[in-house]
Amino acid sequence: MAPVMPGALPWLGKLPALARNPLAVFEQARAFGNVVRIPTPLHFPLFVLADPAHIRRVLQENAANYRRTPFHDRLKSVLGEGVLTSEGALWQRQRRLLQPTFRAERIRRFVRVMADAAAELADRWEGQVSRTIDVSQAMSDLTLDIAIGCLFGGQQRGGDARITAAVQEVQRWISVRFWSLAPAWTERLPTPANRRFRRALAVLDEAIGRIISARLASGELGDDLLGMLLAAQQDGGTGVDARQVRDEAMTMILAGHETSAAALSWAWHLLALCPDAEAAIRDEVARVLGPRMVPMPDDLGQLKFTEAALQEVMRLYPPAGWFPRLAVGPDRLGGHDIPAGAILALSPWLVQRDARFWPDPERFDPTRFAGGARPAPYTYFPFGGGPRTCLGTHFAMTEMLVALAVMVPRVSLRHASRAPVEPQLLITLRPAGGLPMQVERVSHC
Numbered sequence: 001m002a003p004v005m006p007g008a009l010p011w012l013g014k015l016p017a018l019a020r021n022p023l024a025v026f027e028q029a030r031a032f033g034n035v036v037r038i039p040t041p042l043h044f045p046l047f048v049l050a051d052p053a054h055i056r057r058v059l060q061e062n063a064a065n066y067r068r069t070p071f072h073d074r075l076k077s078v079l080g081e082g083v084l085t086s087e088g089a090l091w092q093r094q095r096r097l098l099q100p101t102f103r104a105e106r107i108r109r110f111v112r113v114m115a116d117a118a119a120e121l122a123d124r125w126e127g128q129v130s131r132t133i134d135v136s137q138a139m140s141d142l143t144l145d146i147a148i149g150c151l152f153g154g155q156q157r158g159g160d161a162r163i164t165a166a167v168q169e170v171q172r173w174i175s176v177r178f179w180s181l182a183p184a185w186t187e188r189l190p191t192p193a194n195r196r197f198r199r200a201l202a203v204l205d206e207a208i209g210r211i212i213s214a215r216l217a218s219g220e221l222g223d224d225l226l227g228m229l230l231a232a233q234q235d236g237g238t239g240v241d242a243r244q245v246r247d248e249a250m251t252m253i254l255a256g257h258e259t260s261a262a263a264l265s266w267a268w269h270l271l272a273l274c275p276d277a278e279a280a281i282r283d284e285v286a287r288v289l290g291p292r293m294v295p296m297p298d299d300l301g302q303l304k305f306t307e308a309a310l311q312e313v314m315r316l317y318p319p320a321g322w323f324p325r326l327a328v329g330p331d332r333l334g335g336h337d338i339p340a341g342a343i344l345a346l347s348p349w350l351v352q353r354d355a356r357f358w359p360d361p362e363r364f365d366p367t368r369f370a371g372g373a374r375p376a377p378y379t380y381f382p383f384g385g386g387p388r389t390c391l392g393t394h395f396a397m398t399e400m401l402v403a404l405a406v407m408v409p410r411v412s413l414r415h416a417s418r419a420p421v422e423p424q425l426l427i428t429l430r431p432a433g434g435l436p437m438q439v440e441r442v443s444h445c
Helices: 015-019 022-030 052-061 086-101 104-126 135-153 161-179 186-187 194-217 226-237 242-273 275-287 297-302 304-316 366-372 393-407
Strands: 033-036 046-049 132-134 324-325 331-333 337-340 343-346 410-415 422-426 429-431 436-441
Touching: 015 022, 022 033, 022 046, 022 242, 022 410, 022 422, 033 135, 033 343, 046 104, 052 161, 052 331, 086 104, 086 242, 086 343, 086 393, 104 135, 104 410, 132 135, 135 161, 135 226, 161 194, 161 242, 161 297, 161 343, 194 226, 194 242, 226 242, 226 429, 242 393, 242 410, 242 429, 242 436, 275 297, 275 304, 275 393, 297 366, 297 393, 304 393, 366 422
Parallel strands: 046 343
Antiparallel strands: 033 046, 132 436, 324 343, 331 337, 410 436, 422 429
16 A cells, blocks of 8 residues: 555645645655555545656556646646547547658748747847846746747737737636636636636637638648648548637647746746756857747757757746646556555655755756766656657747747846745746746847
């Protein structure tokens, strides 16, 4: 029987602590073993895993026994049956159809869209020298602009104020509902928050639906991500399911941009603390791009240190702080029985900061990934693993690499406060209360 984490409150267990800071609870649980039960009043048992071999079994070797959790079902109010939330035959079909769309060679065509959006932000920042900006919000705006630009091409801009406001409102609602113990029917109550959410979702649905309808009516699918989604549906042999395309598009807009925004926010935070790494990125970009300010697709493979720095950022601050999984049937991990119906917490934050696998784990050191070094399996899994590895991995890595290659040579950021930057795990791992930083212009002497 797995050890039970002590210190539980009567009736409530560790639920209040989980609600306040799940990462701290995961870290405390690790002291009691590699498979530890967290006492809660919930109807399902909750286990935290800290052994990469166990995580590999859940995500890869015995993946058929584990599915998304009821927490993910709450996202369906927004994302519908997109590839992030669907299960079973529908998920298998959508994954098979969408996989070619997100291959690295197809994502290369969007490098210019990504670079233009990053350059526009760098232009604005160069006019805001010495001013304090919320980098967390700025990165969210940037990646939203990129996501919508790549999805819809020239038909819609992420900078549209109504779209941006609607995305932010929907994300606020999701963050609250994802952790809430309130039953699903409470979503239909006419509370102010629910009404704001419904209005915002209607704005997004109208924009997406209008563009999908126009594409289908014109017969020209386009060469952006939406065109690829429509083509994939046609190639599936059952015609275009406009609702399914809507669900996948909504997933890309809401889930896709937020993870990249989180990672880029932490990248600026760590580069400000490590000027040598920032200078190394700047030198590498200058060497690879020469006088050009905009990277081309063939340049990205040469930005080895910049990519290693991003990988190290995601080791210390993985955008997804944990991957919950529901056990469909019983299993056995490390000599401990896992009952059907249990929820398992698989946390990159926990494993990727474990001194058993990472020497001096709290130190930011991009050379850990130098020369394409590969960590031991499942000691590093910021994008998950197994059959449900994040479909947008290549897109996210390309987007983040382009953003740093364009912006780091032009601007530098420094923390506006001496207060420590604390991580907060909502849907993604973001700086609690934002990330205030001051802009400095880079000297090119």
